[in-house]
Amino acid sequence: MEILAATTVRAERDGTKHMPTGAKLAGSLLFFAVAYVAAMQAKLTLPEGTPATYFNITIAAIGFWQGWMVMGNRAGAGMSLAASNGLRTSLQIAFFAIALFALRTMFIRSANLRYDNPEEAVTASLELFLEYLTQSLTLGVWGVLLVGGVIAGILTEFAARAWR
Secondary structure, X not given: OHHHHHHHHHHHHOOOOOOOOXXXXXXXXXXXXXXXXXXXXXXXXXXXXXXXXOHXXXXXXXXXXXXXXXXXXXXXXXXXXXXXXXXXXXXXXXXXXXXXXXXXXXXXXXXXXXXXXXXHHHHHHHHHHHHHHHHHOOHHHHHHHHHHHHHHHHHHHHHHHHOO
């Protein structure tokens, strides 16, 4: 924990917290790829006929964002933390992707006047989140996220060491 705090303090002190770095670029590109492959696996779990036009690229964009903001900011603290930060980044990709699509479905349904009040819509979005989470619990989706997250985290750590 002290290493992570020292890394964060160093980044704030030398002004690199908000600046582009090699680690942020590597993390964003690697987690873009991890999220894209996970989205391809998740597409296989969707019911037949579900429109998924921008599904892969939307989840990949979440991966890019999380790779830049989470993994890129935490790179440079050691290999064990790199693996755990890679897992954290993958879990955040899954959380934000599931939440986004649950909210999207809720808003589409509410535009069709399917809910009587806002409380019912909020409850439905939480139920949709749990439904989509359960639907995603396959070896393909979570295997890509977990194994890919660890590998991408370690590769981002190598990038942080190479481009200091």
